[in-house]
Amino acid sequence: MMRWVRRGVRGRGSETVFAGDAARIRHPHRRRAVGFALVMSTTPSTAEPKKVPMSQSSLTDHERDPLIKARREKLQRWRSDLGLQPYGRRVDGLVSLTEARALFDQNAHDRFGAAVEAAKDTPDQPVEDQRPRALVAGRCVQHRVMGKLVFMVLRDHSGDLQVSVSKSDLDPTSFKIASKLDYGDIVVAGGPVGMTKKGEICIWANRFEVHCKSLVPPPEKFHGLQDAELRYRQRYVDMYANPGTIETFQLRSKLVSQVRRFMDGRGYLEVETPMMQPIAGGAAARPFITHHNALGMELYLRIAPELYLKRLLVGGMPRVYEINRNFRNEGVDRSHNPEFTMMEVYEAFGDYDTMRELTESIIHELAQTCAQISRERAANDVPPGPDAPLILPFGEINIDYTRPFRVVTYGELFERAMGFDMFDREKTRAKAKQEHLENADRLDHWLLVSELFDRYGEAEIDPSKPTFVKDFPAAISPLTRPHEENPELSYRWELFIAGMELANSYTELNDPEVQLQKFTEQLAGADEEVQTFRALDEDFLHALRVGMPPAGGLGVGIDRIIMLMTNSTTIRDVILFPLMKSRAAEAGEPQGEG
């Protein structure tokens, strides 16, 4: 409801200033409904990707590139001269590189060394070799040829491992392949797990096969792929060139699974509600629009699942959650991607305190997992004492996830920042004028409070201490149940960490008459432009009339939690394929009509 009004308040741009670098990341994924749909026709994109016709594909470019040309010619030679099939086939019995490394047995290695030494005098005797064997696959990321010895480092999802190839251990063809291997090729190697003279654990290969020839030269092996644009556009290269990337996404997957187990363990039912909606309700963001041909209807990518999840409470599901994508037609910055993952939770007969306990428990548990992983990586797997703080780094700051999180009311924070009570209408308006807020003389008191809070109140929150800010003004929380003692306040909180809004929760409004009244007020306040893309979700109101139990509701920005847990200060580093503007001329080809 507030958006178009607040735009007026903000006027000529925000002068909001935040203390720390991390604190500058703000503007949460707002989850909340205003109760009716914002349906905005998106204008056709001017950035529509121009398709490069197949006949003009970048093949000719590849033929021009001498580095790619050299690789293709090598591929042809391997096929014709060596009879090789360089694109591989199924291989059973593979272990990961980390598993193979763990197989190393010092005693077996020492005994084998001694046996080799002894065998120098008796060359006819077979040398006893008790070293464990391993069969591995990986992408070649380092390659050193020393005449009749080849050392290479393979990389897979688990880590790196050296493979050492001696000409005396292999047939001539396999040795030739090993010595002529290119960076980026995917190979299978098998043999005893041993060690080099320099103490490097490796596989001494007696089996060596190329299973995929890479035609594209890799990034610089020492610095990896630095260019942010290339990292996001060609994530597959980033993933193997920068090991931290795959680690981040492995951790993301692990943490999201942990959230699901947590929710399941507490008896919440995971559900999936429509992502294509005839009315995009549940928040006030602009939707993306699409079209269903057979039904001849417009559809919107959802901006929130809220109105459908509440229908499930009406239907009788007592505890539901959904972890999935929302789509908002808005800008891109360090904490916003147009499609992002959110968890929404609804619990019948709960309230916003139920949700606060839930949120704190989840985040605390995830932080514990990450702290544990850090200790393991630091080879310092000592469990902390019972009172030890739970601290994880994020950019320049260290965030303390020790329970309980801080709780402060909106009003306290406002007064601390502004020096007067937020109920004081005269001082609020005077301050708003002093700050040159647009329309400061005629806007509603609570809109001015909200604007001043955004500008100064949030900066009062210590970014290193997760903080619940509770009891927002009811006027800026239209879907929340009003406070029983003071109807100007509402049962709503937001959780702030590192200057970002991580979660938002309400004690839900389930009185259909009050809800309708608020909807109507909001529609009446909408200007002409806004009314063109807003619609009332009559079916949702009908559901409330059927009857929804009192409930607590919660929205958690999953991407932002992952940012905190993986120490990623930009959301693009925790989204596998962040949205990038299309680059039609990337291949350097002329843009044909087809």
Added chain:
RNA sequence: GAUCGCGUAGCUCAGUCGGUAGAGCAACCGCCUUUUAAGCGGUAGGUCCUGGGUUCGAGUCCCAGCGCGAUCACCA
């Protein structure tokens, strides 16, 4: 959408005051059976993002465009 910054070899980066385009890695050829970003000798590789302009002369200065980044707007 606005402002600022960036765009040089496949990658990572230098390039001074406007005066013939540079390095490392990767590639190609040669040597090497314990290397660790291996080493040594040799060779090749450029639409300096694109298009205009100023100038005797532009990677460098100016204008426009494209892409990326940062800040802001948008996001109740």
